[in-house]
Amino acid sequence: MISDTAVESDTAVETQRGLVEIYSTTKSFHGNTVLKDVSVCVKPGSVTALIGPSGSGKSTLLRCINGLEPIDSGVLKVNGEHVGVVERSDGFYSLNRKKRALQRVSVGLVFQHFNLFDNFTALENVAIAPMQVLKRSKSEAYETARSYLDRVGMLERADHYPSQLSGGQQQRVAIARCLAMKPDVLLFDEPTSALDPELVGEVLDVIRKVSASGKTMVLSTHEIGFARQIADQVVFLDEGRVCEAGPVEQVLDNPREARTQKFLERVFG
């Protein structure tokens, strides 16, 4: 009997792997409310595109999912676990640094400005977290790092420092760095908006490849065409609220809200 329940709870965890649930979440900075009553559900293995004008709260939402920013109210769960807090009868208590760090391992974040470690080569950038955080041996971490660099087409530049790489190359290394941690959820914060136009394609190709591998992804982007190709769900944020959310065909092709229509018109010029 006991072993049965153990198996059951194990499978329950497995079915929730990659699940992101956000219910009525609010977040403000010094009285400026940036996320207002946001609810979004991301199914395991699905791709969600976050669109919206700049300042609408896309980055903040992603940073909350990654646990870089605590939320003020609401419920935010990844893999069925509250992010950054533990629930008790009288409220949510924040987790200690160690547990928060552990949670972040299951959520990877690709930054708009790459944020590769300047003091490490491309290879070291990919290998450092598995070594320091997952306690892999150096040889194992470097070997895995090479295979991930290969996957993003950056193996030839393994020994280059970030300052010696183009923006597109840096972003591909940053994606490899996230993948090497084998996260359940991968977040992209406008991964191509800091790039010169001719470099956008190579990064989008890599993201497309990652999405095809069945990883749960949330991606904020201004590339509506790309969102249409890879997303299962589109969430349109406006001034911190979810203005419209649903399947691609609905939100991008037949938006119901006037604000969504106006935004899409402006993006397409």
Added chain:
Amino acid sequence: MAQHPADLMESINKPRITRKTKTEKTAWIVLAVVAVLIVHTLISNPNFEWATVGRYFFGFPVLKGLLLTIILTIVSMALGTLIGLVLAVLKIMNITPITILVDLYLTFFRGTPILVQLIFWFNIAALFPDLFLGIPFTDIGWGINVNAIMTPLVAAVIGLSLNEGAYTAENIRGGFLSVGKGQLEAADSLGFSEWTKITRIIIPQSLPTIIPATGNRLIGMFKETTLVSVLGVADLLQSVQLIYSRNYETIPLLIVACLWYLIITLALSYPQKKIEDRYSKHKNSGGKVTATTEGVKLG
């Protein structure tokens, strides 16, 4: 070769000559006059007693004092840097009570004159005559007679290191703060522990700021050690003072000390300049250096 009128060919190859401004010409004349005056005094004023300077310059007591000054500089600098590093790390951990403690330390040691601190440490036995190092609430431990261990040299090392630690802490913290916010967020988002973040990202990335500043403080420390002569530590200054208190050759012996301080300071300045150049290049260049050299080759 492009086609130019023949009479222009000569002009094209003429060198460019920079003319000195009137101010600069005047300044050169002033410099020459000052130089002549200095040399004239050095030679003609018998009170410099260059022969005496020469006699004591490599004298045993002087060299011994110099050696002690150098050792004192190295030991105090090493301990001070270590203290500064620990304080800076404690401060960026951002835990309020720890920050308050560190700030108390910094305020005290930066807010009072180093000379007073040195005298204070030398006389600390008046405040704590006996120290008992041991396990709290037990009898196990060692009693220490503070008066016996607080020799001038010990007081000098403690005073210089603790003071240096306070200044180095600020300088290291400045380096820490220069590390980009994105770097720290990347480390956090990958689940780095605070320790890994500090040792693998923050410290390595702030070295280009910290190392040149530490080099400057080393040169500063070398001169600052003269203060310990008030405690009777036989450093370079104290050694020459001892000699001229007996033979009254005050000026020549002070010149001996000054020359040695100058020589060592200049000797340290050269590597310091190299270090500064190297790290400023390292910091500002990145991939752009190769781009410009390529540009030069093409042009």
